Amino acid sequence: MALQERYGTRPFGPDTTAGVGVQMVLLEVICRAVGLGPAGWLTGSAFAVATWAALTHALRRSWTRSFGPANRVTLARATLVGGVAALVADSFGGQAPVEALIGLATVALILDAVDGHVARRTETATPLGARFDMEVDAFLILVLCVYVATPLGPWVLCIGAMRYVFVAASWLLPWMRGPLPPSPARKTVAALQGIVLVVAGAGIVPRAAAFALVAAALALLTWSFGRDTGWLWRSRCREAAARGAGATAV
Structure with a gap:
């Protein structure tokens, strides 16, 4: 108490x-x-x-x-x-x-x-x-993805769903729950998503330009999550190798 x-x-x-x-x-x-x-x-x-x-x-x-x-x-x-x-x-x-x-x-x-x-x-x-x-x-x-998906198409929802898919995957794969190192690139890519979606939703650029901007944002986000997943996988492999080396030494 x-x-x-x-x-x-x-x-x-x-x-x-x-x-x-x-x-x-x-x-x-x-x-x-x-x-x-x-x-x-x-x-x-x-x-x-x-x-x-x-x-x-x-x-x-x-x-x-x-x-x-x-x-x-x-x-x-x-x-x-x-x-x-x-x-x-x-x-x-x-x-x-x-x-x-x-x-x-x-x-x-x-x-x-x-x-x-x-x-x-x-x-x-x-x-x-x-x-x-x-x-x-x-x-x-x-x-914002739900809003922008109306004029541009449901594929835009991939941006909003990506983090939730990553979290769901971590429930099934414990190695994906590991800590990630700080990354300015990750923060920049994350910030760009909101900016691009606001621009696309505001309708201040032609539809073709909005489509290209959102597609580029999705590509950057996919790269960012892919890079983090790869880092976590390599970290898991290093830890497994270290445990194997320790067991062999014993």
């Missing part, structure tokens, strides 16, 4: 709970500004509840002392992503308000550089924060 009091979290505290309320406020603002149908409300509300539940579970397991300023920035980004998801869901029933959708997505992408900076400046970087940031990024990319 003493350990829990010292290091325990407040999973039902004001930060995570307020996130649900702020999400509802944003949905109401969107509804009044550009309109939001039942599909949008349902999607946005479900995203808010799912985010709260996932954070609650993660905080209980992480023994994090406090939510931290960087996680608050990421939670703000998650709220914006919930708004994007609501607008994309609503777009299947009619014309989506492109300006609002792209505006929210752009701000969420810009803030992606802020939470990491805040974590480093305040020395509050944690594995939980890094994972939270990654999941928000991945879901935003997936949602």
Whole structure:
């Protein structure tokens, strides 16, 4: 009990709970500004509840002392992503308000550089924060892919699905769960996905150019995931060789 009091979290505290309320406020603002149908409300509300539940579970397991300023920035980004998801869901029933959708997505992408900076400046970087940031990024990319797939084709969904396929593969292949070395190239490729999808979704370039840009982004992402998978496989082989050499020496 003493350990829990010292290091325990407040999973039902004001930060995570307020996130649900702020999400509802944003949905109401969107509804009044550009309109939001039942599909949008349902999607946005479900995203808010799912985010709260996932954070609650993660905080209980992480023994994090406090939510931290960087996680608050990421939670703000998650709220914006919930708004994007609501607008994309609503777009299947009619014309989506492109300006609002792209505006929210752009701000969420810009803030992606802020939470990491805040974590480093305040020395509050944690594995939980890094994972939270990654999941928000991945879901935003997936949602944008769903939106862009309408004019360009379902193949665009491969971009949004790739990380989830990688994670699913790691459940079956434990060697894929190994840590990866830091890579500026990986970060650059990941950042490009959001930028390219926003440009394609905004309709500011001809369809042929948007097709080429998204195809190039998919090719870069495939290369990035392929390189990481290859590195993990070689690392597994090196570890197996080291264990074999150790057993032989004994």
